[in-house]
Amino acid sequence: MLCDLTSSSHSAHMFLGSLLSPCPSWANWAPCGGSSRLSPTMPGSTNLRLIPPPRPCSALRPSPLARYLPLSTLAVTLPATPSWKTISLSSSPVQGRRVVFMGDDTWKDLFPGVFSQAFFFPSFNVRDLHTVDNGILEHLYPTMDSGEWDVLIAHFLGVDHCGHKHGPHHPEMAKKLSQMDQVIQGVVEHLENDTLLVVIGDHGMTKNGDHGGDSELEISTALFLYSPTALFPGAPPEEPKVVPQISLVPTLALLLGLPIPFGNIGEVIAELFSEVEDTQPHSSALAQATALHLNAQQVSRFLHTYSAAAQDLQVKELHRLHDLFSKASAEYQRLLQSPQGAEAALQTVITELQQFLRGVRAMCIESWARFSLVHMAGGAALLAAACFLCLLVSQWATAPGFCLHLLLLVPMIWGLAGVVVCAGLLACAGLKLDPVVLGAMAAVGSLLPFLWKAWAGWGSKRPLAALLPIPGPVLLLLLIRFAALFSDSFVVAEARATRFLLGSLILLLVAQLHWEGKLLPPKLFTTPRLGFSAPTSPPRHNGMHALGLGVGLLLCVRLAGLFHRCPEETPACHSSPWLSPLASIVSGRAKNLWYGACVGALVALLAAVRLWLCRYANLKSPEPSVLFVRWGLPLMVLGTAAYWALASGADEAPPRLRALVAGASVVLPRAVAGLAASGLMLLLWRPVTVLAKPTIGAPRTRTVLTPFSGPPTSQADLDYVVPQIYRHMQEEFRGRLERSKSQGPLTVAAYQLGSVYSAAVVTALTLLVFPLLLLHVERISLVFLLLFLQSFLLLHLLAAGIHITTPGPFTVPWQSVSAWALMATQTFYSTGHQPVFPAIHWHAAFVGFPEGHGSSTWLPALLVGANTFASHLLFAVGCPLLLLWPFLCESQGSRKRRQPPGNESEARVRPEEEEEPLMEMRLRDAPHHFNVALLQLGLKYLFVLGVQVHF
Template sequence: MQKISVLLFLAWVCFLFYAGIALFTSGFLLTRLELTNHSSCQEPPGPGPLPWRSQGEPGACWMAARFSRVVLVLIDALRFDFAQPQRSHVPGEPSVSLPFLGKLGSLQRILEIQPHHARLYQSKADPPTTTMQRLKALTTGSLPTFIDAGSNFASYAIVEDNLIKQLTSAGRRVVFMGDDTWKDLFPGAFSQAFFFSSFNVRDLHTVDNGIMEHLYPTMDSGEWDVLIAHFLGVDHCGHKHGPHHPEMAKKLSQMDQVIQGIVERLENDTLLVVIGDHGMTKSGDHGGDSELEISAALFLYSPTALFLRAPPEEPEVVPQISLVPTLALLLGLPIPFGNIGEVMAELFSAVEDSQPHSSALAQATALYLNAQQVFRFLHTYSAAAQDLQVEEFHRLNNLFSKASADYLRLLQSPQGAEAALQTVITELQEFLRGVRAMCIESWARFSLEEIRGRLERTKSQGPLTVAAYQLGSVYSAAMVTALTLLAFPLLLLHAERISLVFLLLFLQSFLLLHLLAAGIPITTSGPFTVPWQAVSAWALMATQTFYSTGHQPVFPTIHWHAAFVGFPEGHGSSTWLPALLVGANTFASHLLFAVGCPLLLLWPFLCESQGSQKRRQPHGNEAEARVGPEEGEEEPLMEMRLRDAPHHFNVALLQLGLKYLFVLGIQILACALAASILRRHLMVWKVFAPKFIFEAMGFIVSSVGLFLGLALVMRVDGAVSSWLQQLVLAQQR
């Protein structure tokens, strides 16, 4: 068998596995169809006239604007408890002082002094809790999909209808300062922008200080309608130190001073929104769906009264996407077309004296407009994608029809119908919350046909033959040299404490190879076929080393610091190099063991003592067919035995490669089965989907490494053959 044929066959087998992974991925990973439709003031969200529209009033659209300006302060990773006060000591219980509690004291003072002007909410973010997905949700009002998590390093412009698009279409001046992720999401959308690189998570101050340099002068200039400031220091502090570090207290105190300065400059027609896009774990990471990761703070304040009632003792919990329709209606804008969030109804309670409607009617009107917009989106989406649950869709359709009829009937005679209005409000809220629940369920679009279909498994059926070559340890020496050269740069990508793990890795591999050599006497038949148990142990060692080096198959534990090895100042605008460095750090064990896989075939020959074996006399027909040296003549030992039958050696390499791919394929098949069976499990976002992605990436890296390792052995074999031919020709002269 020619060497090129072996590599081509292995490449074909890898392709089959890649195709199976792609088919499963298309059926398992959460996706949804993005619609490009846009809302506009000229097109009402539903049939008939708008129920609340001030004809000829400036700023009127679906609803009259309540605010002319908004200051949106986005503090990245502002967990909800970061905005809570320091707990008072309870007698008899141990005193607990957390460094992040009570540092945003200005929020608490405002809530105490002006309870009708401000409110603190606990906003719940939808996983994955990565910054780009949260920004998309905070501007579109829709849900993120898990497959978008992979684009967190390379954001793309949002094509769906969103708040920024609505603001610019209405001629509002949007000024942005902070995280440069917004530049990729909304290219050319801002009238003025100050972008700062967000990738260097070790830098706690550059972005925040840059914002503070421009924030107050911009506010004082008055040349803005919406001002967005995206601070990154809290998030970076969490990544670098964790939330319990004293540096977190300093960073939150700095944010508190920023908020105080903004409040002092607010005018009566301006709304202040302070929000966190997500939370963080106890270690300062985020990306999953734990309570600490999805729990973020949301604070609203205006110099004019916002609420009829004082805030409750416990802050209300609201979905994060509820901010989108709320801001749209408060600013007199159409709600973005794809929004499925529910307006925060209590913000529409305080109506002006010129309006004849009651507080309950004002809330019902805002909810009705919101429900009309969501209902329109559902019908458009169902016609384009047809993946919503039919029975639930019909139930929600009937619920909206009933609530709509009740609202329109009450609109004709609103006086003295407070109880009926509360019923309508409850019906509209039930509809909106039911839609959100259905979308969460339906957009986890697991296609069982694709999940089950065509996951290929290839098993070698080649003959078990003995190969023979020459030249001692030339193959294994080349392999060990290549592995050493590969291991050192991979080691540099890890923390110093991991160097001991790499040492134990090589010692463990050395012991396994020696056990393999001791368990396969070189005189037995078929020494060139590596046993299944050896291949399985080798593959499992790669997985074991993955965990031993501090990795886990979840996104929050990725070693992002590897991106800055050799580049302490960052990479500028480049994303490929840091992604490559982080990937090499994550899948170093997969690459090393895959490249070193041919050692399983070569090591028994390397361990053979020269002169300890004599050529074994063939038996039966084999003895008649072959004419060998006289009995007692020394047989070529070590890897020189591989020189006698190139065809059989290639078959042995092919068998080894197929066995290794088969073992890896079994691992990813088991992972795919678990993910498909448990596709509706509560932890599918946090455990099963990331595990499948890591397993698939590990398979791809391992298959490439295996291909390179076998290609190296064949390249050495070709060089040895060429050298021997030259040697023979030189001796014949």
């Protein structure tokens, strides 16, 4: 954001803007790392491109305000014995300088015991805009006036945190930039003549306020140098110079009179080593040549040492650069002996030394950016074998005699054998045991028995279709997904490609139902046929209903696509504004409307789950998990809504209530997470949500019989007497049955068994949703509501094509698994994520922990991981619904008692001959098939995910 501070739009009426006028005492460059370059936005401002250095090197990352020794001190003695380790602030030459630091506490661990005086402030909370900045301002000016320092570093974090919290276009950002301008004005007023002010931004910022990638906005910042003493011989150039980030290190090292770090390959900023007077061009050229020669000597020593230790540099280019340095060095030594009248020769030496330094940097970057194709191919082959294993075992699981216990035991034995063999070979060769290599050998060993069995199956001339049973259309979609991964633009267009493939698969599912004759035509196009009974099998579904499900799915996919985040490689793309938190909305009315919509999504989600459970009567059970669904889920909704209200208006809270708001912001998310954990524990303890009633001792109402005397004389008497006789006989039989039961075991009547498994899965999903919602911004709740609706529609559409009454093992079709996996990937992008590190939502680590986690690392990693992979977590937990939902959709009277031969002409089946739908009780009747089906479903899901992420 330093570029914003130096641009005309922000600095026209600022103090820094007044400094950005042609004068000989200032310079502004843009440092970049590696092969980066600076492109200015306008005269007087710079646009810095920061690319991380190709290897660890001593570089100034923060914005330092540094005071240096007199600039005429250029005598630098290189270390007699170069150290392979990079010289940093903790090196012995710096110990003679009084280095004062004030800023974030991460420097305390980076450079322990280096600073003569330090003021550290907690900086881990990105929502805190003022703690670090206010702490620096409290000590900055008194420290400058004391004069007890040689280098003073002040690392301000308010602008960076403001970008993460509000974005670059929020009014809070304007306030922070104005504050930084006032800081620069105050520092300039306290500067002495022998002091150099260096203002630098360590990185840029995207339109969303994030950084860490390689987009133009993220790697663009500015470097501003100022001193009360004139440093430069003339007016600044109209187009500021390009300065790599690593070039700051040798420049500042020479200005401080320190040796350049041995591992640095930067190029000194030659303009800083010039004479001020225009009448001495020879002296300026000689000073620049001297600085560049010292710099080139250090780089040449590093290059010689590195090329002897590593063989990854190009030999031809290495010899060329060595000859270039030798020539320039010899010419420089000659000019030192006779410097008079050699200005043109000095310029030639300067040019050759700069070519040498830039050539070394380019060669090293090219070499260090090289990847091991052998290791990459080995990893890809290992993952491909794992995917193939999932495919094979998913087919073998349904074979007769397949043992589930050997599925775990055999791979473990072979894996341990592979580790032992690999360790023995490494020990015999005298090599170090590498845990990565041992783990890879364990994985390879565990795959060998399955691959051998697959090879044996192929040798028995089994058809390939038996080993690869994926339907043709689904296989085509997976192949398209596989082929798209080889495109260099797939990472940029992956979100759109996923939505396209999911929409294509939805259309394919609807068309497949029509092609297989599983849909009934609309009633407008059907003619009733008299005298014929409707066939009982196969079942057919309403065509308009299936078409409506498909249209609803496509609409949900399109709506979820509105919550998109643009990849950093597409600067022309604009991310959805709905991915920003409510606190970033300036208008109070708009904020209230969006808050109401988010709370409405929470209530709708809770109401939908409760209505679904009520429809299948799963809320009538007195089990603890059911009681928690009744009372715990509303409390979780209330806690989530209250936390969102506090988070969106925390900055607007009155001062007397800020402590209360801060405390509630800690308690509420922890309470919601605690309730969710308690609900999951209760569900694991008592997952069955059925209503069980004992039959013995149940109250019974006896029928009152009205006396009747004489024989019936009319039809009315018969209509009265016959029911009385029937009730009397019913009471007699019931009494005998109860007397027999009193002498036998107790019997229990259970209800809601038809949805016993799916109810537990839906409850678990609901309990997971609310803590995951807290880790996202408020408006993502609409995406989660779409997620549930989209899953519901897809499950109903998939259930229409599955026959649950056919004999044999239960199987989930491949098209169902593929659609489920694609929907998980699509939701990943709809929640504002991208598969790059800069797109990680780091704010999730501070939900419930605004002050940070101290020294703990696993908890923030868990929170950030849950935020990133929330969609995959939910779809993985809900994957069993693909198996359960067709049984759940079994309608009343879908199965009827078989008619004996000869009675096929009977057109109507009596109601008492209809069977009650067994639904999920069918799974209980065949537990082995149920277990195998779950195993097969999990392996299929892993295979489809592996195809998406592996290749």
